[in-house]
Amino acid sequence: MTIHHGGCLCGAVRFQCSGEPINVRICHCRNCQRATGAPFFARALFAHEALTISGDTARYPSSDALDRMFCPRCGVRLFSWRNTRPVVGVALACFDDPNIFAPTEHIWVSKKLGWIKLNDGLPQFPENPA
Template identity: 35%
Template sequence: MTAPHTGGCRCGAVRFEASAEPHHISYCHCGDCRRASGAPVSAFVGFLADQVALEGKSLKSYRNGPVERSFCGICGSPIAYVDRRLDNKIYFMLGAMDMPAYFKPTLHAYVREQLPFLHMPDDLPRHLKTSVPRPNQQGPEGQGPNGTAP
């Protein structure tokens, strides 16, 4: 499958389209992503923001520190997040993609926060913290103050 890649919310009020292949596909086990998604683990598909068209009058967002998460104001579906420390990048929830099976995650992030009952027996690389370095972070794998997924 090649671009464009499309997706949206459950009710159809929010839609998006990416005109290029993703630069990042991962699982995230951090507590912030768990709370935002309501799931024990989240999966994200990252694109360059200038290659994405996102539309929907019902699109709402919530900012937590440097991270802004978007969702549909009608059905509540989580859509994406952007981190202001990562220029021109947007990460869509894998479940919001129209063809989610196409996007196979390549790594796990924040495995130090993985729930103890969640077993994912794959051979993907596992990062104790973030898998995407952000400016002004401490430590070898980065250490952000709020909502630092994936």
């Protein structure tokens, strides 16, 4: 089984994901925009049990369904931990090889910032796909 490694900016938090992601998406929802301070959140979705974390993380419950996990030392947001399903979104840019997974679709494009032009040919969903 393939193991993918990554970590935060300061190195205090390291992680590994085993296997392949369930999906790889770019989320344009307002919660992701605010949580990252960026126009979108690009992430690979894994089962909880596929993720191993070393180092201390902090959590912020951004909704009943989702906790945002980050490094308390450097502040890098690493994971979006689902409380309603046993899955976790891992920030693509935090993998040691940030090109290891390519997104396959855009979600929540109804909240996309107006100046973002999506011309990559990927499927686009106004909210979450069914």
